[in-house]
Amino acid sequence: MTNPPAPVSAEPAPDRRPGGRTARVRAQVLDAVRAELAEGGHEGLTMEGVATRAGVHRATVYRRWRDVGGLLADLMAAAGEIDWQPPDTGSLRGDLTALNTEIQESLVVEPSFAVALMAASFHSAQAAQAQTRLWEDRYAQCEILVERALARGELPAVPTDARSLLIAATAPVYHQLVLMRTDPDPRLPERAAETAVSAAAAGAFALRQ
Template identity: 65%
Template sequence: MYRRWRDVGGLLADVLDAASYDDWQPEDTGSLPGDLAALNHQIQTALTAQPPITTALIAASFRSDEAARALQRFWEDRYARCEIVVQRAARRGDIPAHTNARQLLIAATAPLYHQLILLRTPPDPRLPDHAARSAALAASAGAFSNPGGCPFAPSAGGANGTRLS
């Protein structure tokens, strides 16, 4: 192992980087709440799987700069792939055209990470759907809408601050 990777962080970085070569795409259920719920169910499954590979990768990112950078690249890739969920909803007229995809996706998925990773609570089978409905309702009311761009986004392009208009 140490011939190829200097440490466990290097190994985990390769694992995370390999995930960017898969063909995963978010499900298209025909509705924003449905798409977000499908995404949340996948997240809950990954966070509660045994052995806990996803949580181990997250934990390793706090111990290795290389793993942390790889995890950041992984999240950027996943947010970019999930942006289509928000674009479809905007095209259907379910949410404002200038909805910030990153903000909406974080709002929809954050409750799962908070409950399962931070609080370490047992999985609640209702949480993925509830979080999805709540975020979709907030988005339809314009909560993630910012015609001038998103001042909270880490950068001004891609899923970070994309305006869909």
């Protein structure tokens, strides 16, 4: 990859005409990035390939996104704009199991866009920063699972480190499928959830005063 020009913000540029050409071009380009990334990984992702697939002049792509890092950063920003809501099954164990199931499904689909996007973030500081923001937002959204569990009396009535609990519950899925690259285990989402809930009930995630 050539030396990148000056970086651009990871946040999407505001549309001057909501629903107009600017929004359509962004949607076309980001759809093309998803497809190119899923098919060829980061190594096959080029500005020219994205422009061709999107049916957009490459000058437009360069002008708005500058480089591949800009495309990836905007793609992650767009993911954060999706109106996603954490599961609400009525129990912490059920919520974490449902969350892990969603994660597992996103990692095992072929080709896995989620895995390709994570891998690509290692090649671009701008994309890595955008991915960190996306993860921060998702974990913050999911903290309500712990808040509801506390309100239902499922956990000790003490200040709880919700972020650490969520990481402990979801980490086994990423470990098995992304790091170890093992075949998906249909029992893993629930088993990982149960382990985290048991640890939380025993006070493992209580914040120390």
